[in-house]
Amino acid sequence: MKYLSVFLVLLACNARPEVTSMPANDGQAVATSNTNTMTKDSLVSPQYDQAGKLIKVEKTPDQWKKQLTQQEYYVLREEGTERAGTGDLLKVHDHGTFTCAGCGLPLFKSDTKFESGTGWPSFYQPIEGAVNAGKDNSHGMTRDEVECARCGGHLGHVFDDGPQPTGLRYCMNSVSMNFVKQ
Numbered sequence: 001m002k003y004l005s006v007f008l009v010l011l012a013c014n015a016r017p018e019v020t021s022m023p024a025n026d027g028q029a030v031a032t033s034n035t036n037t038m039t040k041d042s043l044v045s046p047q048y049d050q051a052g053k054l055i056k057v058e059k060t061p062d063q064w065k066k067q068l069t070q071q072e073y074y075v076l077r078e079e080g081t082e083r084a085g086t087g088d089l090l091k092v093h094d095h096g097t098f099t100c101a102g103c104g105l106p107l108f109k110s111d112t113k114f115e116s117g118t119g120w121p122s123f124y125q126p127i128e129g130a131v132n133a134g135k136d137n138s139h140g141m142t143r144d145e146v147e148c149a150r151c152g153g154h155l156g157h158v159f160d161d162g163p164q165p166t167g168l169r170y171c172m173n174s175v176s177m178n179f180v181k182q
Contacts (some may be wrong), residue, residue, distance in 0.1 A: 012043060044104030046070075046105060048152065056152070057103045057151040061077065064102070075154060076102050079136075080154075081147070081173060082120075084120060088173075089121045089174035090121050090174060092121070092179050094181045095111075098177045099151070099179070100148040100178075101177055101178050102176075103148060103153070106180075107126055107172075108125075108126055108137050108170070112125045120172060121172050121174055122162070123170040125168070125170075129149060131170075132147050133146055141168055146158075146170060148176075153178070154173075157177065
């Protein structure tokens with residue numbers, strides 16, 4: 001069974017969704033998926049344009065609604081939050097990679113996960129280039145929102161009270177991610 005899991009991960013790493021590139025409004029390349037070939041246990045490697053920029057995934061709200069569950073759509077596309085302590089990935093301690101539930105982009109390695117006691121999966125460092133941070137002024141406070149660098153899906157927030165070596169706590173919604181065991 002262990003070898004089958006390794007084989008499936010290797011196979012998934014080589015799988016590519018059918019993607020077409022087109023210029024976005026700012027001239028940056030954008031990837032739009034014609035078919036949803038991503039599975040919850042697959043790694044979808046980043047693709048880059050000729051200038052070395054990550055090719056984005058853009059879909060209409062209707063396309064996202066067809067692909068995602070109602071809860072995934074609420075969190076990833078409407079910037080919602082799952083209730084603390086309810087996420088499937090909170091207690092995952094296996095070796096592997098946490099990926100975006102929207103586009104499959106590898107986000108966090110399991111060796112950067114730690115127990116923060118907050119009720120959400122927490123990491124001290126994302127995979128390089130996998131996430132973007134921006135300001136979130138909702139709920140009467142200012143926080144640093146974390147989004148998937150490829151599809152822009154809302155993942156959670158980052159705080160400066162994490163462990164070394166970074167001192168950061170990436171507090172993520174389980175529903176925003178999948179886990180690929182290695």
